[in-house]
Amino acid sequence: MGTTFANIIRTAPRVMIRRGGRLGAEAIVRRGNRVYCVCCGNTSMRFLPSGAPPRPNVRCPHCDALDRHRILWGRVREIIRPGDRVLHFAPEAALAHNIAHVPNIDYTAADVDPSGSHLETEFPIVRADITCQPWRDGWFDVIVVSHVLEHVPDDHAALRELRRVIKPDGRVISHHPFDPGREHTFEDPSITTPAERLRVYGQADHVRIYGRDLPDRWRSVGFAVGTLGDAAALEATPVHDAPTWKPAATTPEAGVTTSFARASIPGT
Numbered sequence: 001m002g003t004t005f006a007n008i009i010r011t012a013p014r015v016m017i018r019r020g021g022r023l024g025a026e027a028i029v030r031r032g033n034r035v036y037c038v039c040c041g042n043t044s045m046r047f048l049p050s051g052a053p054p055r056p057n058v059r060c061p062h063c064d065a066l067d068r069h070r071i072l073w074g075r076v077r078e079i080i081r082p083g084d085r086v087l088h089f090a091p092e093a094a095l096a097h098n099i100a101h102v103p104n105i106d107y108t109a110a111d112v113d114p115s116g117s118h119l120e121t122e123f124p125i126v127r128a129d130i131t132c133q134p135w136r137d138g139w140f141d142v143i144v145v146s147h148v149l150e151h152v153p154d155d156h157a158a159l160r161e162l163r164r165v166i167k168p169d170g171r172v173i174s175h176h177p178f179d180p181g182r183e184h185t186f187e188d189p190s191i192t193t194p195a196e197r198l199r200v201y202g203q204a205d206h207v208r209i210y211g212r213d214l215p216d217r218w219r220s221v222g223f224a225v226g227t228l229g230d231a232a233a234l235e236a237t238p239v240h241d242a243p244t245w246k247p248a249a250t251t252p253e254a255g256v257t258t259s260f261a262r263a264s265i266p267g268t
């Protein structure tokens with residue numbers, strides 16, 4: 001007991017100093033005006049590193065939005081129309097705060113395990129399995145599903161359900177880790193342990209690496225697919241460019257817009 005107590009005494013000041021130093025550095029970054037975050041509307045000296053390994057210019061020091069959240073919010077706000085029913089699976093705070101406050105829409109957040117989300121204190125989150133959804137056919141106008149399908153063992157079932165609950169003229173925005181060097185998606189159901197998934201897929205809770213055939217998976221259940229730019233587009237948006245920023249063009253056929261994050265994933 002004496003040893004443990006002594007360790008706490010010796011350790012705590014160092015942790016506090018490190019944390020204080022980090023927060024102090026972030027406070028300085030927050031005061032800059034070189035980059036603009038479309039999620040929270042604040043400017044900063046730069047975006048902060050994030051990821052493993054860390055990528056530079058990713059996380060907003062004000063609202064924690066990542067580059068993919070800025071891309072998605074920039075696009076989502078353009079396609080939501082007054083009166084829309086909007087479904088947001090596995091809601092990320094940086095997006096949820098913005099979408100939920102769009103006037104004159106019906107916003108539904110859903111997660112397979114809502115208890116894991118701190119957002120539950122702000123608005124209700126429906127407990128829902130993306131492969132077996134509780135809503136009637138053609139219920140939603142817009143669905144936002146970001147960094148979800150690479151965790152779902154039966155992503156075909158998830159896609160079929162997304163197609164079922166979206167209106168015929170609805171829009172889905174999805175975003176996935178994606179390896180452009182792979183022609184075909186790689187998945188092996190025999191890989192089940194977190195350690196093996198980390199080694200093979202690059203993250204302990206991923207079950208596949210999507211390849212260039214990802215749009216075909218969406219098309220196979222009846223979606224038309226367009227693409228957005230990748231994360232590099234907004235890694236460090238200069239503040240003077242922010243008001244005129246436009247997302248990459250989608251194809252004319254796009255009834256559904258799908259965006260693919262370029263991920264650096266170890267090979268197999």
Ligand SMILES: [Zn+2]
Nearest residue numbers: 037040060063
């Ligand atoms: Zn922000």
